[in-house]
Amino acid sequence: MKPSDPSPPAGLRQKLVDAATLALDAGAGEPSLRALARDLGVSAMASYRHFPDKAALMAAVVAQGFVRLSATLAAADASAPGMQALVAQGLAYVDFAMAQPGLFRLMFSPAGQADNAAAARAQAYNRLSARVAALQPGNPAAATLACWAVVHGLAVLQLDHALATSREELREALAVAIRGLGVEQQAVNPPETRG
Amino acid sequence: MKPSDPSPPAGLRQKLVDAATLALDAGAGEPSLRALARDLGVSAMASYRHFPDKAALMAAVVAQGFVRLSATLAAADASAPGMQALVAQGLAYVDFAMAQPGLFRLMFSPAGQADNAAAARAQAYNRLSARVAALQPGNPAAATLACWAVVHGLAVLQLDHALATSREELREALAVAIRGLGVEQQAVNPPETRG
DNA sequence: CGGGGTTTGTTTACAGTGTAAACTACAGCG
DNA sequence: CGCTGTAGTTTACACTGTAAACAAACCCCG
Numbered sequence: 001m002k003p004s005d006p007s008p009p010a011g012l013r014q015k016l017v018d019a020a021t022l023a024l025d026a027g028a029g030e031p032s033l034r035a036l037a038r039d040l041g042v043s044a045m046a047s048y049r050h051f052p053d054k055a056a057l058m059a060a061v062v063a064q065g066f067v068r069l070s071a072t073l074a075a076a077d078a079s080a081p082g083m084q085a086l087v088a089q090g091l092a093y094v095d096f097a098m099a100q101p102g103l104f105r106l107m108f109s110p111a112g113q114a115d116n117a118a119a120a121r122a123q124a125y126n127r128l129s130a131r132v133a134a135l136q137p138g139n140p141a142a143a144t145l146a147c148w149a150v151v152h153g154l155a156v157l158q159l160d161h162a163l164a165t166s167r168e169e170l171r172e173a174l175a176v177a178i179r180g181l182g183v184e185q186q187a188v189n190p191p192e193t194r195g
Numbered sequence: 196m197k198p199s200d201p202s203p204p205a206g207l208r209q210k211l212v213d214a215a216t217l218a219l220d221a222g223a224g225e226p227s228l229r230a231l232a233r234d235l236g237v238s239a240m241a242s243y244r245h246f247p248d249k250a251a252l253m254a255a256v257v258a259q260g261f262v263r264l265s266a267t268l269a270a271a272d273a274s275a276p277g278m279q280a281l282v283a284q285g286l287a288y289v290d291f292a293m294a295q296p297g298l299f300r301l302m303f304s305p306a307g308q309a310d311n312a313a314a315a316r317a318q319a320y321n322r323l324s325a326r327v328a329a330l331q332p333g334n335p336a337a338a339t340l341a342c343w344a345v346v347h348g349l350a351v352l353q354l355d356h357a358l359a360t361s362r363e364e365l366r367e368a369l370a371v372a373i374r375g376l377g378v379e380q381q382a383v384n385p386p387e388t389r390g
Numbered sequence: 391c392g393g394g395g396t397t398t399g400t401t402t403a404c405a406g407t408g409t410a411a412a413c414t415a416c417a418g419c420g
Numbered sequence: 421c422g423c424t425g426t427a428g429t430t431t432a433c434a435c436t437g438t439a440a441a442c443a444a445a446c447c448c449c450g
Contacts, residue, residue, distance in 0.1 A: 153348030180375030
């Protein structure tokens with residue numbers, strides 16, 4: 001309203017995305033556009049200057065979520081060598097899901113499949129894929145799929161179920177699973193010829 | 196209304212559950228109570244005689260979903276011996292998700308965590324657990340967790356992503372993952388002593 | 391400096407939703 | 421017969437997403 005408003009002019013779009021992300025993880029499902037607008041001190045229709053509809057806002061939230069997940073995975077990957085980097089990525093993945101359950105759920109819901117978010121999603125997938133390919137040049141596609149499945153499955157089950165699984169147990173389960181997937185042979189030891 | 200109504204008197208509850216299940220998989224997210232009532236030729240408030248609120252209806256849908264999933268897993272488990280039963284369960288799990296994506300998503304969403312559905316969910320979990328325990332008496336908890344994670348992860352990723360993964364590729368990935376998880380050693384051959 | 395066009399927001403309005411409240415029709419049973 | 425419980429109804433309200441029309445603030449060019 002007044003020019004003395006303390007916020008920069010073009011900030012609403014990002015503020016909407018951030019507020020929606022925050023509200024998602026605050027518990028009660030998808031926030032309403034009107035509630036978001038109220039929280040930001042703005043009219044109910046303001047968001048329509050930045051997004052064609054609510055789904056587009058949510059898609060932007062999802063896209064930002066995948067960007068952040070991707071960055072988290074990259075950091076985890078860099079934190080350890082070889083196969084341990086893969087386990088670290090898996091742990092980071094599960095940690096992300098537990099830290100932002102609402103966002104994570106949205107990212108893997110029909111709302112998260114908007115074309116808008118496809119690029120960011122692919123980038124996150126590539127973090128894992130690259131590490132798997134580095135560890136097992138033979139059949140990276142299948143191995144990546146299996147790795148992502150394990151990690152994603154653990155995250156979702158942990159979220160849904162509140163399996164009282166400690167972080168240590170998770171780490172062990174991840175390590176066992178990844179080792180089992182035939183990814184490790186070339187990593188820890190120098191490569192041996194193997195069928 | 197009339198006594199000549201072709202349905203038994205207490206049938207509305209089940210009809211609501213079935214219609215909701217159907218509508219879920221017909222595509223457009225959670226159906227509205229009013230739309231369900233309209234489809235069933237009944238007033239908007241009728242469902243409140245059978246469920247305290249919409250969440251309770253959805254919880255009933257989820258519970259029925261888990262019962263059916265459990266039955267599907269049991270049938271798959273009985274269709275093959277030993278480790279192949281585990282792979283069969285995994286395939287059946289993914290098939291279930293693909294055949295009823297809306298229901299499956301609901302089952303693993305916050306709505307699916309209602310206490311109402313807990314028993315049915317546990318029953319489905321036990322299908323897998325029992326088979327894993329039979330194959331690997333050593334550490335069934337961790338192995339079950341990992342197996343479920345792989346299977347559930349594959350299902351979710353397939354659903355979200357439309358990974359153009361054929362059923363045959365899925366079967367192979369499942370077999371590889373399950374074999375890798377250290378479940379197979381005692382199954383196919385007579386048990387050998389193994390660390 | 392002024393003036394038009396774009397951007398960003400506003401108010402108003404409407405259809406659709408979940409649900410509370412009060413009411414009606416009907417079953418079985420004393 | 422009346423009493424009571426069950427299954428359903430109509431009405432009403434607060435809330436949602438969103439279309440339409442309008443207003444103020446910015447940018448850029450003269």
